[in-house]
Amino acid sequence: MAIDAxxxxxxxxxxRIAEPEDRLEPLARELSGILNWIEQLSEVDTDDVEPMxxxxxxxxxxxxxxxxxxxxxxxxxxxAPKSDRGFFVVPKVxx
Amino acid sequence: xxxxxxxxxxxxxxxxxxxxxxxxEITQAHVTAVADSRPLNAFVIETPDKALEMAxxxxxxxxxxxxxxxxxxxxxxxxxxxxxxxxxxAGSMILRxxxxxxxxxxTSNLWRDGAVMLGKLNMDxxxxxxxxxxxxxxxxxxxxRAAGGNAQLTPGGSSGGSASAxxxxxxxxxxxxxxxxxxxxxxAFTGTVGIKPTYGRCSRWGIVAFxxxxxxxxxxxxxxEDTAILLKSMAGHDPKDTTSIDAEVPDFASFCGxxxxxxxxxxxxxxxxxxxxxxxxxxxxxxxxxxxxxxxEIVEVSLPHTKYALPAYYxxxxxEASSNLARYDGMRYGLRVDGANLxxxxxxxxxxxxxxxxxxxxxIGTYVLSxxxxxxxxxxxxxxxxRIADDFDQAWQTCxxxxxxxxxxxxxxxxxxxxxxxxxxxxxxxxxxxxxxxxPGMSVPAGIDANGLPLGLQLIGRNLDEGTxxxxxxxxxxAADFRAKPAKWW
Numbered sequence: 001m002a003i004d005a006x007x008x009x010x011x012x013x014x015x016r017i018a019e020p021e022d023r024l025e026p027l028a029r030e031l032s033g034i035l036n037w038i039e040q041l042s043e044v045d046t047d048d049v050e051p052m053x054x055x056x057x058x059x060x061x062x063x064x065x066x067x068x069x070x071x072x073x074x075x076x077x078x079x080a081p082k083s084d085r086g087f088f089v090v091p092k093v094x095x
Numbered sequence: 096x097x098x099x100x101x102x103x104x105x106x107x108x109x110x111x112x113x114x115x116x117x118x119x120e121i122t123q124a125h126v127t128a129v130a131d132s133r134p135l136n137a138f139v140i141e142t143p144d145k146a147l148e149m150a151x152x153x154x155x156x157x158x159x160x161x162x163x164x165x166x167x168x169x170x171x172x173x174x175x176x177x178x179x180x181x182x183x184x185a186g187s188m189i190l191r192x193x194x195x196x197x198x199x200x201x202t203s204n205l206w207r208d209g210a211v212m213l214g215k216l217n218m219d220x221x222x223x224x225x226x227x228x229x230x231x232x233x234x235x236x237x238x239x240r241a242a243g244g245n246a247q248l249t250p251g252g253s254s255g256g257s258a259s260a261x262x263x264x265x266x267x268x269x270x271x272x273x274x275x276x277x278x279x280x281x282x283a284f285t286g287t288v289g290i291k292p293t294y295g296r297c298s299r300w301g302i303v304a305f306x307x308x309x310x311x312x313x314x315x316x317x318x319x320e321d322t323a324i325l326l327k328s329m330a331g332h333d334p335k336d337t338t339s340i341d342a343e344v345p346d347f348a349s350f351c352g353x354x355x356x357x358x359x360x361x362x363x364x365x366x367x368x369x370x371x372x373x374x375x376x377x378x379x380x381x382x383x384x385x386x387x388x389x390x391x392e393i394v395e396v397s398l399p400h401t402k403y404a405l406p407a408y409y410x411x412x413x414x415e416a417s418s419n420l421a422r423y424d425g426m427r428y429g430l431r432v433d434g435a436n437l438x439x440x441x442x443x444x445x446x447x448x449x450x451x452x453x454x455x456x457x458x459i460g461t462y463v464l465s466x467x468x469x470x471x472x473x474x475x476x477x478x479x480x481x482r483i484a485d486d487f488d489q490a491w492q493t494c495x496x497x498x499x500x501x502x503x504x505x506x507x508x509x510x511x512x513x514x515x516x517x518x519x520x521x522x523x524x525x526x527x528x529x530x531x532x533x534x535p536g537m538s539v540p541a542g543i544d545a546n547g548l549p550l551g552l553q554l555i556g557r558n559l560d561e562g563t564x565x566x567x568x569x570x571x572x573x574a575a576d577f578r579a580k581p582a583k584w585w
Contacts, residue, residue, distance in 0.1 A: 008458065015417060015461040016424070017454055018442035030516065031459060037517050038406040038472070044479050051477030052484060054308050055294045055533020055558075056338050063334060075196040079428035090426050091437045 099124040104321035118167025122150035134585040137259040140215040166209025171266035174215040177301040185303040186230040189448025199301025217256030225522040227255025229452040238263040238581035242547035248506040251281030258285040268316035276526025279538035283501035283551025294533035295340035298333030306415035319568040323347035350565035356390030361494030365401040385574035398486040404528040410476035417460025484532040501538040501551035
């Protein structure tokens, strides 16, 4: 399946990656090349095959519902690009 | 004391135990080797002060008779592992300067057992690559060069820094990770040993996530026994990783040198691919002959869905990556590049912070998961994944392990394949099936090609049966008697 520049623009928007207009065509060609190669999967008969999401056959473990960590805002904020008085500072979200 | 860097991990631990030298001495020898190795670009963050401090603490523990199984041994850590207070970048611009407030479980286990950290090792950005060329730090370089040439070769990827550092004797061993072949292909390219254990053997907690259903940590070192010693420390159940397997961790080293007589070794005919260099085919035949001589029974097996493993992988891994890497939004840690509004800030941050290959994979992953394509791509790939795993289950009816080449070529030149993503992806053709099925796989150096470059053989085992791989791996190691070393040019 071929991807065009408009599809790349839409997917890049969904992925929150700014792609300049002049990159859309080259990216469309690259991604189409990869997807064409992937197309060979359609040769495989997968009727009645259960999708495999993990190679570990086990029940999801549950832990005790107790507080095990926290109470250290300095550590949490230690790598923040911007913080102020115990909070992350982010761009304005609501106008 | 520079010969201390030439020891195997086992010999170094014996020397430390008999007090032939101190951890401070062997660590200093490695610190000097690391500082002298910058043309290799294997270490991206050097921590010499921390290393010597840890070494002195180790010597103090040993003096009190409290030495652990790895006490005093200097190791390198792939930069995908979070190390408390020490920059952890995953080879990406977006994490430049990130200093985790916590330590990964695997590295915690190593420090618990007394190991010493020399620094962080180069890698492809977020472990996405097969040549180390996608690293924001520039590629690590292979210490090996083709005979009569001085072209810079790739050490493989994504664990290229780990492979380069181990081969160049900058550390006694290293941690690495393998999502599609990232431990085994670099091991083959550098004449070193690498094992990707069963999925779930090593905790993924504190390892920067790429494709969570495939990512698995493992060791690289210069001998099979050394990787066994390291894996014993790295592995173990961890409640902080819900896919961590709650199984006993055997003494892997006890399997090294054990008789392999009577073991049935399968040879999958689908691994004889078109265009495979004659030398690799010959090496494979040689490997079969060695194991026969050691008493193994050789069985022809079929893994009919092998050729579909890479295309399935290039749906599943990017899909998981696009979801995992959504966290890099410039808000809580890492790079932030401001824009006119919140969305633009996200978009600018990710455009500048991620390299070309990472963006490519995020876009593919986003596309295959998007409305209307999910069933055709993602669900289809998960069904093919089941077919691939079933192939292995079928093979285990008639054999105990599989023998294959590790990679379809020897190390290639930096820049040689970087323009063609699919050509680069084909590097993992023999390794990626193992990740999809969750099985353990090991690469052992087995010979050198006409250009004097190392080649590796891969062993694949049943779930949780790393022990058999260590036995077969040490049988191949003994028969191959691989002693070649890269001549120092750096």
